[in-house]
Amino acid sequence: MAAGDRIWTNARLLTLAEGSPNLGLVDHGAIAVRDGRIVFAGPASDLPGEFSGVEATDCGGRLITPGLVDCHTHLVHAGDRAREFEMRLEGASYEEIARAGGGIVSSVTQLRAADEAELVRQTLPRLDALIAEGVTTVEVKSGYGLTIPDELKMLRAARQLSEERPVSVFTSYLGAHATPAEYKGRNADFLCDVVLPGLTQAHEQGLVDAVDGFCEGIAFSPDEIRQVFDLARSLGLPVKLHADQLSNLGGASLAADYGALSAEHLEYTDEDGAAAMAKAGTVAVILPGAFYFIRETKKPPIDLFRKHGVRMALATDNNPGTSPLTSLLLTMNMGATLFGMTVEECIAGVTREAARALGCQAETGTLEAGKWADLALWDVERPAELVYRMGFNPLHQRVWRGQPTS
Numbered sequence: 065m066a067a068g069d070r071i072w073t074n075a076r077l078l079t080l081a082e083g084s085p086n087l088g089l090v091d092h093g094a095i096a097v098r099d100g101r102i103v104f105a106g107p108a109s110d111l112p113g114e115f116s117g118v119e120a121t122d123c124g125g126r127l128i129t130p131g132l133v134d135c136h137t138h139l140v141h142a143g144d145r146a147r148e149f150e151m152r153l154e155g156a157s158y159e160e161i162a163r164a165g166g167g168i169v170s171s172v173t174q175l176r177a178a179d180e181a182e183l184v185r186q187t188l189p190r191l192d193a194l195i196a197e198g199v200t201t202v203e204v205k206s207g208y209g210l211t212i213p214d215e216l217k218m219l220r221a222a223r224q225l226s227e228e229r230p231v232s233v234f235t236s237y238l239g240a241h242a243t244p245a246e247y248k249g250r251n252a253d254f255l256c257d258v259v260l261p262g263l264t265q266a267h268e269q270g271l272v273d274a275v276d277g278f279c280e281g282i283a284f285s286p287d288e289i290r291q292v293f294d295l296a297r298s299l300g301l302p303v304k305l306h307a308d309q310l311s312n313l314g315g316a317s318l319a320a321d322y323g324a325l326s327a328e329h330l331e332y333t334d335e336d337g338a339a340a341m342a343k344a345g346t347v348a349v350i351l352p353g354a355f356y357f358i359r360e361t362k363k364p365p366i367d368l369f370r371k372h373g374v375r376m377a378l379a380t381d382n383n384p385g386t387s388p389l390t391s392l393l394l395t396m397n398m399g400a401t402l403f404g405m406t407v408e409e410c411i412a413g414v415t416r417e418a419a420r421a422l423g424c425q426a427e428t429g430t431l432e433a434g435k436w437a438d439l440a441l442w443d444v445e446r447p448a449e450l451v452y453r454m455g456f457n458p459l460h461q462r463v464w465r466g467q468p469t470s
């Protein structure tokens with residue numbers, strides 16, 4: 065027994081350990097923690113004797129899962145696009161909205177006008193909403209600055225979030241998100257002047273954990289994305305890609321070619337793309353919030369992912385334009401209801417597989433010895449309840465790195 069040791073007893077565990085049936089369910093379970101890391105998670109009868117005198121939290125039979133991981137967000141942004149949403153409800157077209165100053169351009173304008181402290185201030189309520197549902201790790205992208213200083217500002221704000229709240233933050237550089245007005249029709253210049261040198265600078269400043277891009281007709285071509293990924297590779301940074309969201313440009317295969325951690329959205333991915341992802345071990349990050357919000361009708365090919373053994377994660381894609389969603393619980397419900405994902409796929413998708421999509425599966429995402437003690441305790445009897453309810457939050461306690469935070 066050492067100072068700072070903690071145990072949780074009288075719990076039902078979903079360990080999510082790879083290959084265990086029923087999400088690694090342990091009916092009479094206990095977790096022992098030292099220095100913020102899990103030392104033991106399993107049947108209470110096997111709890112190591114050295115923890116016998118340690119003060120225990122009696123979980124009253126509650127369910128413990130790994131802390132949730134939101135592996136795809138644009139959480140740092142300024143302002144909102146509620147007016148645009150209203151205009152769409154009134155029947156306005158995308159062109160009309162763009163002419164009225166809406167669309168992604170409006171988010172870029174608002175972001176550029178906000179300083180770092182203001183960005184953090186505006187982001188914290190969204191982060192708090194995620195945390196309130198048991199999120200212990202969150203990914204945050206840049207991509208609304210689109211100048212080097214503004215992209216760096218976004219990434220610094222993202223890093224600052226982990227100073228403000230007990231949460232692990234992973235940053236993704238998304239300079240190739242959209243072409244700003246001043247570079248309209250000049251993607252090559254934008255890449256050369258902003259995206260590529262911005263990535264080098266952000267990396268030098270320790271602000272980048274992974275590199276992302278938006279491969280789409282309205283954004284960047286596969287060849288343009290390759291330029292970004294080649295630089296990422298030379299800097300030793302992992303990549304991920306917004307791929308095949310609105311059309312199939314072969315984004316899933318492109319991501320797989322670079323051994324990407326993940327490819328995201330994937331509504332238009334075909335069988336070749338799924339097979340390439342399986343071979344590369346690229347995780348499919350499914351984003352039902354954006355599908356729902358833009359009233360997309362083409363569903364991601366979940367059956368093909370299953371057939372080829374592609375791992376699937378689920379994330380909010382929180383962003384002001386296409387997914388103003390701050391609930392991973394609702395995201396799971398949408399994954400099940402809209403796409404037919406199973407309860408097990410949904411729960412693995414916001415824990416173990418989401419961690420894999422961030423490359424942090426050795427640190428979090430399952431209840432296994434050696435990982436951070438990132439836990440969520442739930443007032444539910446069965447795992448399906450986490451997926452089935454809509455707009456109800458059964459979180460009882462959240463633990464980040466061994467410390468209860470609620």
Ligand code: DI6
Pocket residue numbers: 167168171241278306309354383384385386
């Ligand atoms: N895919 C999306 O759906 C969002 N970004 C992306 O890469 C849209 C972002 C926005 O409209 O603000």
Ligand code: FE
Pocket residue numbers: 136137138306381383
């Ligand atoms: Fe996104």
